Amino acid sequence: MKRKVLETKNLSIGYRVSGKPDIALFPPINITLFEGDIVALAGANGSGKTTLFKTLTDSTKPLSGEVLLFDKNIRHYSATKKASLFSIVLTERPDDVFLKVFDVVASGRYPYVGLWAKLKKSDYEIIEQSLKLTGTENLIDRTFNSLSDGERQKVMISKALAQNTPLIVLDEPAAFLDYPSKIELTLLLVKLAREQHKTILFSSHDLDILMRTADKLWLVARNKPLVSGISEDLAISGLIDNYLSCNDLIFDLKTAQFTIPKQKKCQIAIEPADLCLQWVERALIRKGYEVVKPDGKTLEITSENGFFCFTYFEKKYQAQTIEELLNQIENI
């Protein structure tokens, strides 16, 4: 049995307005985070995700119930002890013009050094290793402000690593990142969990990141009980759709993405035998056609000698690019 890192017991969170009954965001929560797991807290904007996050990291008091960090109420730890048990990475960034990457990462050692913040040789070694783990050692002399969003995120993760805590908590780590940086981030998180045996809790509403990274999802939505499970199970049972979707969006199980339900234009048959035809299929789905298996009756697209071909009323059409092909289909 893996060690329990974080656990909640009948945790109720929400707002407290004096003179009025407390407003709880969800029914009481009982969840456990085990060592070495990557768990994602997922919920739409405004679902109370941030409040839960703040309560779990002890920056907000719960309405009732308790948060246990390594089997002890998180509120009973000293500030310095807590600093050695979990580290945070937030969307909020320091913005001093002269702040260097080194300073940011070195601050991760502050819980372990004295009043003068004098770093020992071992501290420098840990800082260097933390930078290497995230691949940011070449940024060390840059000012923090001059970095790209992806680089900043990696530097903040280096700070968390320098803090040398078993648990790392990241709030919306993928926000502001471009697509390749997002993928890089997910790979990094997985690497930290598998190779460095870190326990990782992060929040996100980015489905792509959630499905790629998390061993387990904690789904939250206003006034609904928190659901915990692995992403694939939650997808099949329709809970992802239920918790994360909004308005007209539906969760498409085939593409694992939220889509806007479109009026299907007409059926087109395709046998996605090779990669090119698979991309044609994608394009057709995007354009709103219903793609079916070839049955001899429906219009079928094939690929011949590098051309996309189809026959319509005895006439044979040929296209070199998918764009050309789509135009021809639109026109008939």
Added chain:
Amino acid sequence: MLEKRNKMKWSALICLLISVLFLFVLNILIGSVPISIRDMAHVFFGDASRMDKGIVTILLNYRLPQALVALFSGAGLAVAGLLMQTLFRNPLADPSILGISSGASLGVASVILLFGSGTLLLQNWWTSLGISVAAFIGALLVLLLILSLSLRLKNIVSLLLIGIMIAFITSSITDLLKFLSGKEELHSFVIWGMGSFSNVSQSQLPFFMIAILIGLLFSLFLSKSLNMILLGDCYAENLGLNIHRSSLFIILIAGYLTALITAYAGPIAFIGLSVPHMARFLFKTSDHKILIPACIILGMLLALFCNLIARLPGFEGNLPINSVTSLIGAPFVIWIILKRQRIFQQ
């Protein structure tokens, strides 16, 4: 490879210290009565009894105390400014931002304008002590008010707003007092408001210097907290910092230094605002372990320089030190901002 980073630039610091020494000597030599280096050496290191009594008096009773007050006030104000800028994460913050110096002004206004010490001002030992005490009490009351309010407030920005409001209230009461008072008292008050490094009497000088030194010493112990605060409150808390207690300490030290200096030298503008910018720019760092000593020395340098300008031969009597600090400090800050932009645009 990492160890070399964030080490104090000792060479730069020593250069600055030599400049401080140089300016200190100039401050003693230059004035309406020029004094030679040989005379100075005789008075300090030799046999003073053979010297001209007048020169000895000028040196020991006027020049030396004034230079020392400038030295310590500059250092104290610069550090107080740095603490405020970091605490509020605002490059515009300065020691007066929490209304502490307006509290001092109100204290002084009450004494001068209500009890009318008019013409006696500044030369008389008792009045000068009375004014210092009044200023210190005024500043201390505002400081206590701010500290007690900061216990109730979670948000540091709200505290900043409240500080500014308190400054408005105290300065309007001061204005009312000014409106109601006689011409002579008003003149004395205006003179006090222009600031001067020559109001500390010889007997109070040791007390003033020791008190400032204590404040500066305590500020050195804040550098780790300040470095954490720079990252943002949430990160600082996660690194084990008790934000509330640290903020209280920072306000206490900055307020104490400001109250003390304003009490003895009047409200001196711009050193507290501009020196931290100079220090950051010169040492290219945000590490307070370097910035605090840098601010102390640069503050001394700027204060001595301004005092010298204010007293250059040709200006009969002293120019108001407040105008000089602003005239020199402001263009410097503008220059730094322009220069900084060029560096970080690359």
